[in-house]
Amino acid sequence: MPKKMRKQDNEAIILATDFRPAKRDKVFYAINGAILILLTLIVLIPLIYILACSFSSPRAVAGGKVYLWPVEFSVEGYRRVFVYPNIWVSYGNTIFYTIVGTAINVVVTILCAYPLARRDLPYKGIIMFIFTFTMMFSGGMIPSYILLKNLGMTNTRWAMLVPGALSVYNMIVARTFLMNIPSDLLDAASIDGCNDTQYFFRIALPLSGTLISMLVLFYAVGHWNSYFNAFLYLYDKKLMPLQIVLREVLVANSINTESIADESSFTAIVGMSELIKHALIVVSSVPILVLYPFLRRYFVKGVMIGSLKG
């Protein structure tokens, strides 16, 4: 590569690169664009299919007539979902677990990340290792289960909030973020007689708005989507989060018979149960997918910070 050409030819070069693609590159750009459009469609089509089905009639769904646009438009599926047993209780539970769980997560994560982001903290390396080791090795399913049972946490809301209180990965992201706050600020503040707690609340925290938004999003999505802890530790229906109800309907295929009892024919029952599944997928995913475009940049930023270290 000739490195001689640098600043002096800048204008000519800008013309060459950014003005108009060379003729032979046009083919490349066209193919590139076409493949990307195709891939985007591949991602989009299953989602549109589910959405289209959820707004169709049970008969159209059972007959396999729906492709990418609702056939015999109806909101029957949603009507059934809204009266589906346990759906509102579990929806409420999920919202509770998401809000309270995320609050706990963010507080614990920042409490942990702030001291470890300080370059002058003695024994920082050992403490850091205590945390990172848990990312690589764990006691596994049964010992954790026995522990929670001994603590009396199984089948309580605590089982959904406490065992995952800290994600070490997110803590490392937070630490990397906090390390980027210039240490001159700390020096200046300590000259003015500011101690470490005051520095945290008055300087580090107010500068961490982006970080907190990032953490909230990562943890909140995790809580909203999590099903494993509930699956393992809960058995009371009143405590179940949405994902468990979803599993029963979507995967175990055990639709509550009350909600389709009034259908007479076999086809109608099949259609209605499929319709309920489609509508349930939409209802459970909408909160995240609607908020997502507005919050995307925080997610992306989080991944980028995380990728710097680890």
Added chain:
Amino acid sequence: MRKEVSRLTSARFPQKRSGWKKLKNYWRLYAFLLIPLVYVLVFCYTPMAGLQIAFKKYSPRLGIMRSPWVGFTQFRKFFNSYYFERTLGNTLTLSIYSIVAGFPIPIILALMFNCVRFSAGRKAAQNIMYMPHFISVVVMVGIINQVFGARTGLYGQIYRYFDPSATVPDLQLSANAFRHMYVWSGVWQGMGWGTVIYTAALTGVDPALHEAAVIDGASRLQRVVHVDVPTIIPTITITLILRFGSIMGIGFDKVYLMQNDMNLRVSEVISTYTYKVGLTSTLDYSYSTAIGMFNSVVGLIMLALMNFISRRVSETSLW
């Protein structure tokens, strides 16, 4: 400037003080760490201590500490069982297949996004492609079931469209299809989001290199191969090594949700088997813990090995 600041800092934290006094200066910071440390000790390290039941015959009546030791009996039982080969084989097959299929695609996709000149279009495509990442495992498996349903799914509809008289083969009940469905649905869900890290790396490409290449008459494709790719090679290396490091970490959730009696032969992995042995039918805590521990230990060794290689190859490592 630098020097002054460091002098001021050291005025506050005189370096000659002994260990205790030094720690005393930092007590506030250690107080911050109190809750997180208690948390990991209780919820991460206590279960690790609980791993001892893998070497014991656990009885709920006696508890973890007082149950009798049995040495490596549980491990021997697993290694001699016919599930050992099957679950280990399935775990490795699913992992390696996922890496082979899922690893290169985000890289290619990121390079392709990077070549798009129409930025509004690129952003729209990226937004759409990132979306599936945020779908929960349960819903993801639900979508697979709905789309690949033989009777009412999109797959069945298209199949019948081309061949109305045929009986549509049911992919969900087919053991042969399980691996492909598992892996490619994972690719579908993760390929967009997987580009983020490479897109970040691609912002580090020196524009001067592109300019020079254009002057030399390189086409866009040649510039991708000779400018873009070399820049992101370090990122690719590290990501690949880490992926191989987590080769034993096939998640429980999705496999378990996609399992049925018909595909069990290829879908039983170590984590699902651990669950079944421990918490369903047999309730054999010790045996289940031994199987899980085997998985974690091999996983840790793999990670350490890959980290060692990574440090040799690229001077970057986890620790």
